[in-house]
Amino acid sequence: EAAVTQSPRSKVAVTGGKVTLSCHQTNNHDYMYWYRQDTGHGLRLIHYSYVADSTEKGDIPDGYKASRPSQENFSLILELASLSQTAVYFCASLGLGGRAEQFFGPGTRLTVL
């Protein structure tokens, strides 16, 4: 069973603070993604990665950094958290071939106060 886990599952941060969201996959997938979901809206792509030690910007990268230290791990970093970054963040992984399906983690609910 493909698995993507995220930590923490919920976090409250202060404006201007640093936040790190972590994602771990055991799918042996090369591709990993970070999306954000705002209340009542679809998901938007923040960053993604093809391979360890390399990341790419998605559609809304401003205010976020990403880090892919290994194939299994992909982090999203908010250096200076802002109120507008309150959202649910989803990580996903993708292995090419086969069903070509992105597997999503359960999400991290981030509240910035």
Next chain:
Amino acid sequence: AQSVTQPDARVTVSEGASLQLRCKYSYSATPYLFWYVQYPRQGLQMLLKYYSGDPVVQGVNGFEAEFSKSDSSFHLRKASVHWSDSAVYFCAVSYNYAQGLTFGLGTRVSVFP
């Protein structure tokens, strides 16, 4: 830029009734097309996808979708819904799915007994 429109924010149906959720995309070429479902407090799960070939694709749990190039649409259907189908359904597209997905705003489906 590619975009996805799901015109119905909410749909309410009775258990046993049929369901159709609409999705239209805006893109110069035929993209990869997906339907995802999000159950409460969970991540997203793929229901089905379309790349090419037969315009009617079968998915999990009795869902199917029909692609129309002339209409730029990818509508989701189910002949008979169950209360457990209550969830938010997202249509998503990608020109290169390895570079992430573009999601619609979602349709919240409520199934009443």
